[in-house]
Amino acid sequence: MDRINWFISTRWFAALLCVVLWGVSHWSWPGIVHLPKLSFIWSAIALALLNTIYYYFGKNILSTKASLENSRLTRVFIRVQILLDFLVLSYLNYVTGTIESPFLVMFVPHIILACIFLSRRESFSIVIFAWFYAALPLMLEYAGILPCISIFDGHFKYLVLEKGTLLPLAFFFAIGFGYVITWYIITEITVSLKMREKQLEEAYHMLKHMDKEKTQATLRATHELKAPFAAIKSYVYTLRDGYCGELPERAAKVIDRIGERCDRLRDKISAIIHLSNIKTLVVSDINLKPVNLIDILKAEAHEGALRGRERKIEVRFRSDLRSVYVNGSRPHLTTLFSNLIRNAVNYSKNDQVVDVEVVEKRDEVSVSVIDSGIGISSDALEKIFDEHFRSNQAVAHNPNGTGLGLPMVKELVRLHGAVLAVESEVGVGSTFKVTFKTVIPKTKGENNE
Numbered sequence: 001m002d003r004i005n006w007f008i009s010t011r012w013f014a015a016l017l018c019v020v021l022w023g024v025s026h027w028s029w030p031g032i033v034h035l036p037k038l039s040f041i042w043s044a045i046a047l048a049l050l051n052t053i054y055y056y057f058g059k060n061i062l063s064t065k066a067s068l069e070n071s072r073l074t075r076v077f078i079r080v081q082i083l084l085d086f087l088v089l090s091y092l093n094y095v096t097g098t099i100e101s102p103f104l105v106m107f108v109p110h111i112i113l114a115c116i117f118l119s120r121r122e123s124f125s126i127v128i129f130a131w132f133y134a135a136l137p138l139m140l141e142y143a144g145i146l147p148c149i150s151i152f153d154g155h156f157k158y159l160v161l162e163k164g165t166l167l168p169l170a171f172f173f174a175i176g177f178g179y180v181i182t183w184y185i186i187t188e189i190t191v192s193l194k195m196r197e198k199q200l201e202e203a204y205h206m207l208k209h210m211d212k213e214k215t216q217a218t219l220r221a222t223h224e225l226k227a228p229f230a231a232i233k234s235y236v237y238t239l240r241d242g243y244c245g246e247l248p249e250r251a252a253k254v255i256d257r258i259g260e261r262c263d264r265l266r267d268k269i270s271a272i273i274h275l276s277n278i279k280t281l282v283v284s285d286i287n288l289k290p291v292n293l294i295d296i297l298k299a300e301a302h303e304g305a306l307r308g309r310e311r312k313i314e315v316r317f318r319s320d321l322r323s324v325y326v327n328g329s330r331p332h333l334t335t336l337f338s339n340l341i342r343n344a345v346n347y348s349k350n351d352q353v354v355d356v357e358v359v360e361k362r363d364e365v366s367v368s369v370i371d372s373g374i375g376i377s378s379d380a381l382e383k384i385f386d387e388h389f390r391s392n393q394a395v396a397h398n399p400n401g402t403g404l405g406l407p408m409v410k411e412l413v414r415l416h417g418a419v420l421a422v423e424s425e426v427g428v429g430s431t432f433k434v435t436f437k438t439v440i441p442k443t444k445g446e447n448n449e
Helices: 002-025 037-060 067-095 102-117 120-142 156-162 166-240 249-279 293-311 330-346 392-397 405-415
Strands: 289-292 314-318 325-328 353-361 364-370 419-425 429-437
Touching: 002 037, 002 067, 037 067, 067 102, 067 120, 102 120, 102 166, 120 166, 166 249, 249 405, 289 293, 293 314, 293 325, 293 330, 293 353, 293 364, 314 330, 325 330, 325 429, 330 353, 330 364, 330 405, 330 429, 405 419
Parallel strands: 314 353
Antiparallel strands: 289 325, 353 364, 364 429, 419 429
């Protein structure tokens, strides 16, 4: 449909060109060139009327048809447009002297468009029609059916018509040869491009399939690790808590370290499973409903404040809005902002403040999580959404991170059709801003529980 709209829009320029030629014809060189004034304006009117019909037909008919029927009807619609254009061009070709006319060249863009929009066989039929309509005026003049028109005062055209059939036939076959060569070159290029496009599409689908397989393999592996890891952790806690007798001090310290590593590994396995599940989702897999974003943000800001209490990090929710609704999944939005706020708390210094700001503007709402933490370097900023990536500053400040929180945020933003922006400066802090389209709930206070 976009191609048809483009095809229709270019015809307005053709109509405008006819109007320009009508204006130029008033300043023709007397005794040298005689341009048909009214013919240009009538052609402009015809093109404008036809284009109006094409526009409304394309808008009201094609957009309502089924996909298979639409494809067939679209090709017919394009052919009809081209053939009617050929009628107008054939008329302009005649009134501007046929063999003297520059409009013979204007058949070529239509041949090119036919090669792009239609199949090889269909585009070749357009070439035959172009050949016929381009040569028709001269043939009718030669047969005496139409009066001979020349835009020049010279007698060249009259000599061509009076010298027998050789020159008109040469003109006829020269036009055909030029159009066929044009068709052949363009179709070869088009076929080559379509083959490359198909190969790229197949490669894309293969990569997508391989990525999905990789994600599922990761998911299976982590699930298989989960059960034996839970058993190991249980045995470690059994030893640590003295159920098998009191341990020597050095052994108890080793067991404590094993327990800490178990906790970190448990968090990482959970994050991998969660991210793998999210990556396999598409928008149709989640139930998007109007959700009050303010409720989620207040709850997550409170959780963040509890997390930061030990290090005296304050998490402030800053907004006067009581409700603002977006199309989303409450569990996934909770995960999104939980990760952003946890990240801000984890990478803030002691006695710092993390702000959660909400700004509504027209049909959008932006949520900014602002910290005054360690910041992110410009080099690392390009990689923070890569899985398992952690900058040197991040590892030094918080060795226990998984490197999966921000990739999870990126995937959740994608699922909600939102926009994510990041600003950061080393030693100053970072701002993560997520922008959603707002919606109006069907009933006041509707939530997605």
